[in-house]
Amino acid sequence: xxxxWSPFSYIVTNLxxxxxPNEITFSGVNSTMPMLACxxxxxxxxxxxxxxxxxxxxxxxxxxxxxSSSDPVLAEHSASIFANxxxxxxxxxxxxxxxxxxxxxxxxxGNANNSCIGDWHQPKVRLPGGGGGAVMLPTARRACTWRxxxxxxxFVEQLHFRTSWGGFHGxxxxxxxxxxxxxxxxxxxxxxxxSLEEVRARTGFxxxxxxxxxxxxxxxxxxxxxxxxxxxxxxERDAAVTLR
Amino acid sequence: MSSGFNNPDKxxxxxxxxxxxPDGASVALGGSFLHRGPFSFVRELVRQGxxxxxxxxxxxxxDIDLLCRAGVATRARTGIVAxxxxxxxxxxxxxxxxxxxxxxEEHACATLTAGLRAAAYGIPFQPCAGIHGSELTEIxxxxxxxxxxxxxxxxxxxxxxxxxxAVIQANEVDSRGNxxxxxxxxxxxxxxxxxxxVLVVAERVVDTAVFEAQPEVTLVPxxxxxxxxxxxxxxxxxxxxxxxxxxxxxxEQYLEPGEQALQAHLDAAPEAKQEQxx
Numbered sequence: 412x413x414x415x416w417s418p419f420s421y422i423v424t425n426l427x428x429x430x431x432p433n434e435i436t437f438s439g440v441n442s443t444m445p446m447l448a449c450x451x452x453x454x455x456x457x458x459x460x461x462x463x464x465x466x467x468x469x470x471x472x473x474x475x476x477x478x479s480s481s482d483p484v485l486a487e488h489s490a491s492i493f494a495n496x497x498x499x500x501x502x503x504x505x506x507x508x509x510x511x512x513x514x515x516x517x518x519x520x521g522n523a524n525n526s527c528i529g530d531w532h533q534p535k536v537r538l539p540g541g542g543g544g545a546v547m548l549p550t551a552r553r554a555c556t557w558r559x560x561x562x563x564x565x566f567v568e569q570l571h572f573r574t575s576w577g578g579f580h581g582x583x584x585x586x587x588x589x590x591x592x593x594x595x596x597x598x599x600x601x602x603x604x605x606s607l608e609e610v611r612a613r614t615g616f617x618x619x620x621x622x623x624x625x626x627x628x629x630x631x632x633x634x635x636x637x638x639x640x641x642x643x644x645x646x647e648r649d650a651a652v653t654l655r
Numbered sequence: 656m657s658s659g660f661n662n663p664d665k666x667x668x669x670x671x672x673x674x675x676x677p678d679g680a681s682v683a684l685g686g687s688f689l690h691r692g693p694f695s696f697v698r699e700l701v702r703q704g705x706x707x708x709x710x711x712x713x714x715x716x717x718d719i720d721l722l723c724r725a726g727v728a729t730r731a732r733t734g735i736v737a738x739x740x741x742x743x744x745x746x747x748x749x750x751x752x753x754x755x756x757x758x759x760e761e762h763a764c765a766t767l768t769a770g771l772r773a774a775a776y777g778i779p780f781q782p783c784a785g786i787h788g789s790e791l792t793e794i795x796x797x798x799x800x801x802x803x804x805x806x807x808x809x810x811x812x813x814x815x816x817x818x819x820x821a822v823i824q825a826n827e828v829d830s831r832g833n834x835x836x837x838x839x840x841x842x843x844x845x846x847x848x849x850x851x852x853v854l855v856v857a858e859r860v861v862d863t864a865v866f867e868a869q870p871e872v873t874l875v876p877x878x879x880x881x882x883x884x885x886x887x888x889x890x891x892x893x894x895x896x897x898x899x900x901x902x903x904x905x906x907e908q909y910l911e912p913g914e915q916a917l918q919a920h921l922d923a924a925p926e927a928k929q930e931q932x933x
Contacts, residue, residue, distance in 0.1 A: 440687065440688055440714055440735065440739060441688075441735070441737050441739050441905070442736070447785055453871050460711035465687070466690075466838070467838060467839030467840075476740060478740045478903070479688065479689060479690070479739050479740045479901060480739070481687055481690060481714075481739065482690055482894065482900075482901070483690060483772075483838045483839070483894060486838055486839060486896075492838065492840075493689070493762070494841065494844075495713070495768075495841055495842055496768060496837070496838045496842070496844070496845060499765045502785075503765065503785060504784070507707050507774060515733065522788070525735075525792075526761060526791075531790075531794060533753075533755075534752065534753055534779055535753070536746075536749070536753070537743070537748070537749045537752040537753055537759075539735045539736050539737045539744065539790070539799065540712075540733055540734060540735045540736055540762075541733070541735065541761055541763035541764070541791055542735030542757075542763065542764055543734075543763065543764060543765075544763065544764035545765075545766070545782060545785060545786055545789040545791050546763045546764070546765035546766065546783065546785030546786060547763075547765075548785070549785045549786070549787055550784050550785045560732075565925070570718050572790055573788065573789060573790045574789060574791065575763075575788075575789055576787065576788020576789055577785075577788060589903065601924050604819070622890075629675035629817075648704050649741050651724065
């Protein structure tokens with residue numbers, strides 16, 4: 412194990428660690444890191460889980476890892492196509508065990524803004540929009556997200572717009588893993604090269620940290636699995652995540 | 656007058672297909688992000704200088720970006736908009752909203768689907784799970800109803816969304832206009848049932864016998880389809896599984912600023928090179 416744990420590997424690995432045996436787990440559009448996390452978990456862990464994705468794939472065996480997380484190769488060798496209406500309905504009726512959803516801003520309760528920076532009617536920045544979140548965040552059993560920028564403008568006391576309510580179960584950034592505790596995001600662990608002080612300084616809301624410590628380093632199998640998925644480091648370069 | 660399309664003259668050029676769309680129409684577009692979208696048709700809307708179109712799609716990207724860049728779309732009902740991959744936000748769509756040139760009705764993908772379902776089911780609104788706590792309910796003025804049977808929690812209801820047209824990118828059609836889509840159908844099925852009429856751009860025409868051998872693969876029966884065009888590679892620069900993948904360099908070229916880059920992109924498209932034959 413090298414002295415440094417790249418922030419890219421940190422995010423993907425910790426997203427994979429939210430996946431549990433036999434559960435129905437979903438990765439969607441615009442979700443390269445969750446896609447990699449799901450593919451990684453299939454390789455790195457002894458147990459299996461039910462992986463479905465926005466390309467309609469059910470436990471696919473893609474011939475390559477696509478740049479687009481909705482690419483049809485994510486349905487290769489799938490024995491069925493579980494299309495968009497299917498996975499939304501599954502989530503709505505309470506049977507989506509884990510879904511990964513994007514978020515631009517996240518508040519202390521784990522609610523998300525995916526809509527705008529500034530006023531909704533006259534936005535400074537128009538963001539992608541409601542997407543899966545508004546319906547999936549309150550209806551999925553657990554929802555996890557990731558943010559490559561950990562700063563007081565992404566982790567905020569007050570969202571500019573509350574696109575999705577319901578509270579993430581888990582949030583991963585280059586320096587920290589948050590987990591829901593008593594209806595709030597609590598610090599689960601921090602990157603071994605970061606610290607509680609740094610996470611505090613870069614987070615716009617107060618959080619419980621009574622259970623937190625350094626994140627356990629990746630296992631050999633986790634490292635191996637990610638290396639197989641990204642042998643040339645292309646995804647890592649494209650993601651361009653930095654610790655600071 | 657029949658409720659279905661039984662006309663024998665459905666096969667036309669993509670130019671004639673786009674000409675069926677009047678200014679001001681609402682148009683649902685099939686596919687998702689860069690995958691199996693009717694992009695040759697969308698480019699043709701741009702070439703014909705259409706005005707004031709409303710675009711309906713859960714997850715548009717290149718298509719709505721192009722229509723905003725060219726000033727064709729002025730209204731949109733969308734769930735999530737991005738170019739995806741490494742391209743991130745759709746820059747011209749973003750700018751159109753930030754400058755007030757595009758009026759957005761922001762949805763979650765599932766609420767837009769609920770609106771389409773209401774239209775498909777022939778009812779004025781459709782309940783949709785989730786949404787509680789989302790400020791989208793306030794922005795859109797959505798209402799919540801009590802369960803009249805007194806068993807469940809109150810439920811949000813989304814008003815019907817009936818597009819004038821649904822435009823689908825298909826793998827195969829037959830001469831009558833039956834439609835096959837391979838791989839995921841994204842949102843195309845509900846769009847085809849909700850819209851007043853369906854237009855199709857297909858990769859190729861196959862014999863009706865192919866459809867009859869496996870009718871369960873047919874996504875849209877011919878009588879819902881008003882007309883179709885055949886444009887090989889028509890979903891370019893996006894993918895059409897299993898025929899071809901995303902052409903990333905072409906999208907990079909599209910994203911270069913300026914009129915010249917846009918024109919070069921339009922001129923490089925397969926339908927621009929295709930002879931205007933039917």
